[in-house]
Amino acid sequence: MNGVHDMGGMDGFGTVEPEPNEPMFHAEWEGRVLAMVRAMGAAGAFNIDTSRFYRETLPPDIYLSSSYYQKWLLGLEDMLIDKGYVAAQDIAAGHAVESAKPLKHGKFKLDDVERIMVRGKFGRTAPAPAKFKPGDRVRAKNMHPATHTRLPRYTRGHVGVVERNLGCNVFPDSAAMEAGENPQWLYTVVFDGTELWGSDADPTVKISIDAFEPYLEAV
């Protein structure tokens, strides 16, 4: 979706402000939110792409004015309600008033913690040979799906070069909508800064994205 989360190349957000000796969490509740998102995801309530999509679909004014973990909280609440794990009545009451819905992987317990500290695997068996190889010139498609996609707007319509084949991976555009993993080839594609930002741009800059095959067309 062409949401406000797709920020690459936008102007006006000001300078980057690193915080010296930044704590891991700025409030206790941030850690609880992170833990709840991880736990409910691991229990099978949603996948990582769906959780990203729910944060992207927050209204733009809310997205921009909320802190990072506030966005995680709002996205988590919306997602759990939509998927039927939590009822609006539960939220209103501040505790469980409706019955629970069974989780695909059952209750998240202490024994489950270790396995979620290892990153998931997203590589999958390829359903077809790769269309592109390193060195190929490709164009990022001019596409504007209303749902989740990982093709940033600033690259669409522009020509780059395939640098690396990253294997066949779960396709976020499908997974986010719970339409299956639909594995697709994934490539690192490199663009010249001047291709993306015009002839006035810094000629020493190159930008790469990791692009799934359906995002690309041969040039």
Added chain:
Amino acid sequence: MTSHDHDHHHHDHDHSELSETELRVRALETILTEKGYVDPVALDAIIQAYETKIGPHNGAQVVARAWSDPAFKRSLLEDATKAVSTLGHVSRVGDHLVAVENTPQRHNMVVCTLCSCYPWEMLGLPPVWYKAAPYRSRAVKDPRGVLADFGISLPKQTEIRVWDSTAETRFLVLPMRPAGTDGWSEQQLAELVTRDSMIGTGFPKTPFNKTPGAPS
């Protein structure tokens, strides 16, 4: 508020001091616990794991090894997941780690313009600036301007490569080894490796002042 809010981790707080967000988070945790979805003790353990097991010290060990051991460096750049998994003391990284090398000709910088993708296993949880709009919007369009925000600059002719983390690949920048560190142990070298130097928004500390400095 009701009695179930008096969980073991909810202590020493006067409810009147709680923000709306805190109340909302507590309520949600209460709901998930009462419905039998999560064990609060497991949530505690997740937080503790993030606080103790992951962090930039993991990435620093990898960088220091690459600076010390040319064969390891080659395998790191060839297949970072495989190379890192041979270091038993570093937490496991999953399948999708890519290391990119800074050279006098090329500087690498990592961003996630769409959300906040970051190599947690190598660097810990990302800092707020990495997840915020100024960095996400400008890193791909004006990387030199962003570096100036961090107080650093590169020679004009140095190529800058920005890696936008748009899939599950995670990028670790391998910074250049500081001059004056001949004969240093891996442990000594690791102390020079800063988090930002592994994102590409900083340089390693130098042996002379042990504070982030310009590239040698």
